[in-house]
Amino acid sequence: MRPKPTALLVDLxxxxxxxxxAVIHGIEVTHGLQPGTLHAAAIDWSRLMPVIIGDLTHDEWAEVIIADLTDQTGDxxxxxxxxxxxxxxxxxxEQGLLDLIRDARAAGVKVGLATNGTDLLPADLRTLGLTDEFDAVINSSVLHIPKPAPEYFGAACLAxxxxxxxxxxxxxxxxxxxGARAVGMAAYRWTGPDDLPYIRAALGL
Known part of the structure; x- marks a missing residue:
């Protein structure tokens, strides 16, 4: 049997x-953009990969998105x-998951944040009130390696x-x-707050 986890690694x-x-759709409507335009421009892999491995700053990525939208709208x-x-x-x-993280740490379980993030991550954590909620933060733009590369998960385990x-x-x-399972981790796909009881049970909380 797999041993009980002593560490939790959570995506952002x-x-x-x-x-x-609805918020993003409202922004698109306000500015006369077609639904889904902002999301599509932002997550296009050719634009997203450079910023999540630290080859572009968040501000530079935003300029790339602006250029794409300008090409589409002419404005x-x-x-x-x-x-x-x-x-x-x-x-x-997600407050229920944050409560779980706090309970896990109180019970002696180490908790890491594992994200394909940009250089804006520290500011985002401050904005969200999450700065002091983790034992380690693993950010792809700092590592220059994204999830789900084995090296990313290796760095998370070291952290x-x-x-x-x-x-x-x-x-x-x-x-x-x-990808996490391929390197030997137990891994669970998050679908929403209904998953919390399973995660708590897996951690023995």
């Missing part, structure tokens, strides 16, 4: 941090205003001083979950 975006599609001022408002929205915290088989990884991406 789509897991601990929620993004409300740089509108594109810039839309991206500025979009960037001002930093999401919200938590825990062997992979004693780490439980929680992420909303099935591909990232599979």
């Amino acid at each position: 975006d789509g897991t601990l941090r929620r993004w409300d599609p 740089e001022e509108r594109a810039r205003a839309a991206v500025k408002e979009w960037e001002s929205y930093r999401g919200s915290v 938590l001083d825990t062997q992979p088989e004693r780490v439980l990884f929680v992420d909303d991406s099935e591909r990232f979950v599979r």
